[in-house]
Amino acid sequence: SRKGVPEVIYAPGKNLEVIFRSMEELLSHSGRVIVSRPSPEIRGEIIARYNPRYHVIGNWSVAVEDPNIPLPVLDATVGIITAGSSDWPIAEEAQLVVRHMGCKIIEARDVGVAGIHRLFPPLREMLGQGVDVIIVVAGMDGALPSVVSGLVDVPVVGIPTSTGYGAGGQGWGALLSMLQTCAPGLSVVNIDNGIGGGAVAGMIARQVSKARRANSSNGK
Amino acid sequence: SRKGVPEVIYAPGKNLEVIFRSMEELLSHSGRVIVSRPSPEIRGEIIARYNPRYHVIGNWSVAVEDPNIPLPVLDATVGIITAGSSDWPIAEEAQLVVRHMGCKIIEARDVGVAGIHRLFPPLREMLGQGVDVIIVVAGMDGALPSVVSGLVDVPVVGIPTSTGYGAGGQGWGALLSMLQTCAPGLSVVNIDNGIGGGAVAGMIARQVSKARRANSSNGK
Amino acid sequence: SRKGVPEVIYAPGKNLEVIFRSMEELLSHSGRVIVSRPSPEIRGEIIARYNPRYHVIGNWSVAVEDPNIPLPVLDATVGIITAGSSDWPIAEEAQLVVRHMGCKIIEARDVGVAGIHRLFPPLREMLGQGVDVIIVVAGMDGALPSVVSGLVDVPVVGIPTSTGYGAGGQGWGALLSMLQTCAPGLSVVNIDNGIGGGAVAGMIARQVSKARRANSSNGK
Amino acid sequence: SRKGVPEVIYAPGKNLEVIFRSMEELLSHSGRVIVSRPSPEIRGEIIARYNPRYHVIGNWSVAVEDPNIPLPVLDATVGIITAGSSDWPIAEEAQLVVRHMGCKIIEARDVGVAGIHRLFPPLREMLGQGVDVIIVVAGMDGALPSVVSGLVDVPVVGIPTSTGYGAGGQGWGALLSMLQTCAPGLSVVNIDNGIGGGAVAGMIARQVSKARRANSSNGK
Amino acid sequence: SRKGVPEVIYAPGKNLEVIFRSMEELLSHSGRVIVSRPSPEIRGEIIARYNPRYHVIGNWSVAVEDPNIPLPVLDATVGIITAGSSDWPIAEEAQLVVRHMGCKIIEARDVGVAGIHRLFPPLREMLGQGVDVIIVVAGMDGALPSVVSGLVDVPVVGIPTSTGYGAGGQGWGALLSMLQTCAPGLSVVNIDNGIGGGAVAGMIARQVSKARRANSSNGK
Amino acid sequence: SRKGVPEVIYAPGKNLEVIFRSMEELLSHSGRVIVSRPSPEIRGEIIARYNPRYHVIGNWSVAVEDPNIPLPVLDATVGIITAGSSDWPIAEEAQLVVRHMGCKIIEARDVGVAGIHRLFPPLREMLGQGVDVIIVVAGMDGALPSVVSGLVDVPVVGIPTSTGYGAGGQGWGALLSMLQTCAPGLSVVNIDNGIGGGAVAGMIARQVSKARRANSSNGK
Amino acid sequence: SRKGVPEVIYAPGKNLEVIFRSMEELLSHSGRVIVSRPSPEIRGEIIARYNPRYHVIGNWSVAVEDPNIPLPVLDATVGIITAGSSDWPIAEEAQLVVRHMGCKIIEARDVGVAGIHRLFPPLREMLGQGVDVIIVVAGMDGALPSVVSGLVDVPVVGIPTSTGYGAGGQGWGALLSMLQTCAPGLSVVNIDNGIGGGAVAGMIARQVSKARRANSSNGK
Amino acid sequence: SRKGVPEVIYAPGKNLEVIFRSMEELLSHSGRVIVSRPSPEIRGEIIARYNPRYHVIGNWSVAVEDPNIPLPVLDATVGIITAGSSDWPIAEEAQLVVRHMGCKIIEARDVGVAGIHRLFPPLREMLGQGVDVIIVVAGMDGALPSVVSGLVDVPVVGIPTSTGYGAGGQGWGALLSMLQTCAPGLSVVNIDNGIGGGAVAGMIARQVSKARRANSSNGK
Ligand SMILES: Nc1ncnc2c1ncn2[C@@H]1O[C@H](COP(=O)(O)O)[C@@H](O)[C@H]1O
Ligand SMILES: Nc1ncnc2c1ncn2[C@@H]1O[C@H](COP(=O)(O)O)[C@@H](O)[C@H]1O
Ligand SMILES: Nc1ncnc2c1ncn2[C@@H]1O[C@H](COP(=O)(O)O)[C@@H](O)[C@H]1O
Ligand SMILES: Nc1ncnc2c1ncn2[C@@H]1O[C@H](COP(=O)(O)O)[C@@H](O)[C@H]1O
Ligand SMILES: [Mg+2]
Ligand SMILES: [Mg+2]
Ligand SMILES: [Mg+2]
Ligand SMILES: [Mg+2]
Ligand SMILES: [Mg+2]
Ligand SMILES: [Mg+2]
Ligand SMILES: [Mg+2]
């Protein structure tokens, strides 16, 4: 699709017929499609229909990929960090998007601020591997993206998640804390918008990759 | 006063006459008084009137202490950590309250999450000195109290401050992030309520001190 | 676990398999575990599996305790006061946490401000028994923690609950009223956060107990 | 005026000329007028103009009364209770309104929930004198009206005030706590609406007085 | 019960066993009880159990009345006005409460401001019959209580209802419009709090009735 | 300007130099300009500069009109109704806009719902004169536009104003009540947006006028 | 019905019996009726009952039209633009209302701002056909009505829809963006209020049509 | 400074002495400093002190640059688009930050959605010059970033500004509309946070520049 951002079908409120029709159209067009937030039933139906003819992946969302059409390949790396296990479904949305855009991906899971020491080794690893942009997915206190942004020298994209109840629940505490960050270099997308966060990181990666390649070819 | 919590005069909306009258009454009663959030003018008038007859301290609030009446002494220590320089005036409110309650105090300033590495040495110092309760004062993202509470094994009192503008400004991002903390052991008081946060920490210290002394006298 | 705060499994959104796997791990590690907010079905399955091999308690949450591993014992007492019957499930979360931390517990139920006279006898009893910290659980108007904090000389932890509908419902009226308390010495945790409120009280009790014991051993 | 509710001039945003013109018209019509929330300057000008020709009262608002035109007299009593000293200006609005409606008035000041024991004697006094309706003016936690409503058997009118800063400040904590009251018999008016709260209590008193007199004349 | 306000069982979240136990206790005590907001199933079970041994009424709530124990009788009249048909269930809560308190009741239904001309005849009728207090139940724009309060000379109790979706939905538009009323004499209870609004009106009626009777007996 | 909507200079935050430069440009272009919300000083300076060379009108905003360039004339009529005197400045904005668009204007002032009987005569007058669209400007309870829309058969444009304090103050109660209207045919613009409300009514009038003229010329 | 606005039955919360009773009454009266937001079951039942005796249309709402009673015919045209496919159900409400009012209708679907170039051709078409008023239905960012209003010279009615989750979800982002429009000539109705938006456009069309006809008959 | 993001002094609440001290330190360290949101007085003092010894620029913020220390130079381009003139001060903050980070800058001013046609030429220009990331600064409806993001294939950073009053004012409408964008590739920073938005764009540019250079040197 335009901008290299994969078309994603947002499943809630759509019935199977509508979803299959859209999937067919997008598969025939680009050879891959992501369905975000399917119910378990819809997810089951999609897997039943496309697996194993297609490469079908994802534990919450579903990505369906035509094995005969290779994914694009970007010369850029995206880091994805999650604070807790309830942030995985949203992180997966972002991961599938950057995957379909062709990024290399490095992940670090469950490194929330309640045990901040767990964060340092994987972060060092990411920086060592030359990560170009880092997505940080965090709910509740939403503190992790600020901590990460204070520690790295690449752009950070914060994705607040709707975990948490009571005051500041449903992602509000996390979103507002991220908007109030005192660590410059952090921008955010909406609560639970893993797709959007992935697209932002993917677009940055694409721009970096273009720069890397343009010059490496220039150099020849 | 009752509970050992010092009486504090909240200056906004009160004229000098009312403030002086209250101060006189409280000074004659307990030999000390705190005036919180005086305007610079009111602060100047208080200093002019009581200094140097009395011990007058505080850079934003003013505490006035009769040099002939010793402060109480608790056998307990309160740590006070601030995230940034705009949090000092509120931290000072808490500091004056725990001082008047007789606590030992250890401070660490400007150790916000934008440079989390600055936090570790003073925190280790506090724990080494056997701190009994830690007050963390932070505005904007309000991430610091969660990080601290995840690192220590004593109760933490979060005081959100009203620094920050836009969405989550006026302390809302900080308060909600603290309420959403994923690090158990953190409780909060209202935005900018340094007096209240100091009182909570002081009450904890008082209970610890009573326990320490009761038994040390028992032991004799 | 770290800080003596028991590990708690938050059940909503987790399936039985995930919950059992976590429970096994925690039981094998510390001999006890709390599952908060299980559905009645999940609760039934947990009881069916562990009762009577283990000590299984709780009317809303479930605590499972290995009879061969004694609970820790702290030399400190926590009071728990509830305003109305709809506050019990949240108070139970706090109670199970402080129980697993080893605190002595004194309870007073249904002493809300609509009949304030019912509050005085149990409060006198608590103070007589030397309570070190009081948890007050209240929804709707959230007035009770302020009233209690005005009457006692120990720290008070307010837990607002989500009872109540309309404006200020879902715990907002209670939370905001507690944050606005005019009785210093009250701090709060988030709406319905019985686990967090219990952890704060338990941490205070642990610090008091350490002080009590350190000195009583010193005294010997 | 209609309903026996005195006409009140809301001063903010009006200049002296407009205020004087309205005052003249209302004085010539009913012999009395209340100006609510005048600035100190406007208040000074009103006093300078009408005192001592007229009876001029009020420490925040100003009531001007023609000494030749007697106030109405109702055979009913209104109680007015304030939680703290910052609630007096709003309580005064209510007091001036019920005064102009002809009610007997009993007052109790500074009996907030932070020291609930201070409440009982004046409340017993009010009930002993046969109060017909009680106005309770409280800011911050707004707990007092619920406590009072739980203790008396007459209608209670809650007036939340805008004292308090941070979350729940500007009267929101107080208003929401009152709306969430668990003590039936309490209704509320808007934050700082002393005029409105006085009018409600005055209308109740008027209806009671009519009933009392209608029958006492019937009885003749 | 105390204050003459009937005890009401709030059904949501309670099971049949708990409800029946409470009902038995209250019926044995006062001979009547109201159950508010029962599910249709619970409502059916209550009717099946008590009808026709008891007098069972109500289309949404259920009131159960022992035919051998007469209702109290007050010498005072309450008017109840509803704006639209979706306001009836809440109005019924208020009606059952004032009925159990012994008030005379006059009703006017579906006279919302979208056709304001329908309001005048029933209002004239109410005033003609000497109504002592008027309850106005309205959702959505919440305009009706202000219009009514501007037309009558008795106290008006506004009950906002949660009809309405979108911005200002769930009763917020109605509540805020009522709190902002420009017609003095209107006080409010919380959104959908028919029980509370009935209690306020009933308490006013009780005070009026006492006045009426005290004097009529005095007069003899 | 495009759409026939006059260009308006929003004065807050602009200095006199910027305002005069814009005014000159717009006057030279169309011969008229409106400056909305000037401070009294800026308003004075504008009058001093343009009066009497130009036709300068408005009591809060300022409209400056070149006497040599006739205003457009539409064959359509706009009604403007205000609820209270604090709504006049906003109503004036709307009035100046529709005036500059060439509409006939009928006004009715101070006919708020607290005395609904005052509304009927001027409304009958408007309808009798064939008004094409009615602007209703109201703050506080915002009830008036719903009442008017329920009584007329032309489109109604509601302009909520920021009069009112406390909950629902700053125009929120009025806006939400209007959005929740149960009288179809009412649309709204933002709080205090007299310019926008005037533009909507003027655009409707322009469309009606075009229709009226197109056909009357067709008819010839 | 009055104002030519069709009576609409709001289905949520009503059972089939109540709905059929209302439908019968309205059909016998005017020969047509719209049922908005029926559940699929209720929708099915309505179709089963009235089709094919009546003309039954609508994919989300249901309109039932007596084939023997012609719809009114207005000499005016309403444009309806939707941003995305999730806006169709709300746009349909508006479409059925203006259809029943007799307007000519031109539609443009799925021309949201994410691909703004798709907007221009249908908009040019609408303007070419002399559209008198345009309804723009948009959720999420709510940007489309502002863009359209900036491009046309007829009144625009914005209908925000509740598509969208997280911050600004449920239509709040769309509503607030529309209220903040910088393109004069746009007014709004509440979130998801397709009925209300249709009524506003229909009333404008009716006024235009009257003008068009009055003069064309005058002209004869 | 770390990350290449220039240190910025946030002036509000700081006095001249504190500001000058910070400026000296930062100037001696890196040869440049930005002071954001100085009052006109403070701005004047800074200019008086540093001009012309230093290069002093900025119309709202002030950047002071040592002429002997060259700015860094990145091989990457940032576009900056503003919707209206009230967005300039915030856009300037971003511009000064990306300038100090060494980016090439292309600007387009006053191309808001109320006249969307003005947007296309400068946008085509930017894309033609190979812009790597675009900052879009917009207040009120906040529609522009969504429109831009739908038209370009580079990452877009939205900066909502606090222009606008009433509902959605102070930047809320703009922020929420941007968070709800239906054009993937857009991320946001907080309201009025030009500094933060500049830092995000600058970090992206830095990463792109590194890629461009790394390879061009590799190629050699
Ligand atoms: N800045 C503050 N924040 C919260 N409470 C305060 C503050 N300053 C004083 N207080 C408390 O407010 C009460 C005094 O209120 P007042 O009688 O109005 O001076 C005392 O109980 C103080 O402890
Ligand atoms: N719908 C209702 N709204 C407000 N209060 C209610 C409602 N129903 C019952 N109550 C009150 O709630 C209390 C009973 O609560 P519970 O003990 O939970 O049944 C009584 O004081 C009732 O007057
Ligand atoms: N979806 C809707 N949104 C707003 N108003 C509606 C809707 N559906 C019906 N109405 C209006 O609600 C009123 C009918 O309400 P009811 O008597 O409850 O069916 C009529 O005036 C309708 O015009
Ligand atoms: N207008 C602004 N908005 C957001 N952050 C800012 C602003 N101005 C300065 N900063 C950041 O705030 C920090 C400096 O804060 P301070 O030490 O209070 O001057 C630096 O990290 C700056 O990047
Ligand atoms: Mg986190
Ligand atoms: Mg911080
Ligand atoms: Mg309570
Ligand atoms: Mg109080
Ligand atoms: Mg109504
Ligand atoms: Mg009004
Ligand atoms: Mg849109």
Ligand SMILES: [Mg+2]
């Ligand atoms: Mg814009």
